[in-house]
Amino acid sequence: NAGVTQTPKxxxxxxxxxxxxxxxxxxxxxxxxxxxxxxxxxxxxxxxSASEGTTDKGEVPNGYNVSRLNKREFSLRLESAAPSQTSxxxxxxxxxxxxxxxxxxxxxxxxx
Amino acid sequence: SQQGEEDPQALSIQEGExxxxxxxxxxxxxxxxxxxxxSGRGLVHLIxxxxxxxxxxxxxxxxxxxxxxKSSSLLITASRAADTAxxxxxxxxxxxxxxxxxxxAGTQVVVTP
Numbered sequence: 711n712a713g714v715t716q717t718p719k720x721x722x723x724x725x726x727x728x729x730x731x732x733x734x735x736x737x738x739x740x741x742x743x744x745x746x747x748x749x750x751x752x753x754x755x756x757x758x759s760a761s762e763g764t765t766d767k768g769e770v771p772n773g774y775n776v777s778r779l780n781k782r783e784f785s786l787r788l789e790s791a792a793p794s795q796t797s798x799x800x801x802x803x804x805x806x807x808x809x810x811x812x813x814x815x816x817x818x819x820x821x822x
Numbered sequence: 823s824q825q826g827e828e829d830p831q832a833l834s835i836q837e838g839e840x841x842x843x844x845x846x847x848x849x850x851x852x853x854x855x856x857x858x859x860x861s862g863r864g865l866v867h868l869i870x871x872x873x874x875x876x877x878x879x880x881x882x883x884x885x886x887x888x889x890x891x892k893s894s895s896l897l898i899t900a901s902r903a904a905d906t907a908x909x910x911x912x913x914x915x916x917x918x919x920x921x922x923x924x925x926x927a928g929t930q931v932v933v934t935p
Binding site: 740743751753755758760761802804810 | 918926928
């Protein structure tokens with residue numbers, strides 16, 4: 711089915727470890743986004759990519775890096791994981807002229 | 823700080839009743855969107871209302887927007903158990919085609935049979 715695919719779905723990291731969250735969309739969307747969702751706080755924008763070749767910081771970028779590998783793929787990297795990064799991470803995409811975002815099913819990350 | 827704030831935080835109703843939730847925001851917007859999130863899943867786009875619109879309908883959903891009060895409401899009529907979910911408002915302050923949404927903390931709705 712067309713949509714946004716995130717991997718992995720679950721991950722447990724030790725403090726200081728690194729990892730990359732993968733996101734791919736097959737809808738030919740120009741724009742892609744990474745959000746984190748914490749209880750009682752809604753979703754907060756980490757980074758976004760308005761179009762292939764561009765990335766920009768969102769509301770909470772510290773501790774994260776991103777790569778827009780091509781039009782389909784937008785990855786989020788944690789270089790040195792901290793317990794404060796325990797969260798559910800969502801990738802989303804939007805096509806030009808589209809009404810709303812299309813979200814992936816999320817990655818539940820726990821940092822111990 | 824969050825742009826959108828939903829009220830109430832939680833809502834429990836019976837099937838067939840209407841569910842109303844509100845969203846207030848702080849700064850001027852280009853559009854406001856509502857999303858639904860079922861437990862453990864991603865968000866699903868429900869409806870978008872632009873800043874020059876006052877009311878919009880989609881099936882059993884009715885959205886209003888009052889830019890003078892910086893508030894919006896989402897009404898779900900004749901609710902069903904399948905409407906049990908969290909509902910989020912999101913504001914887009916940009917006029918760019920790619921947008922950049924800010925989400926509120928959500929309203930958790932439970933519909934009991």
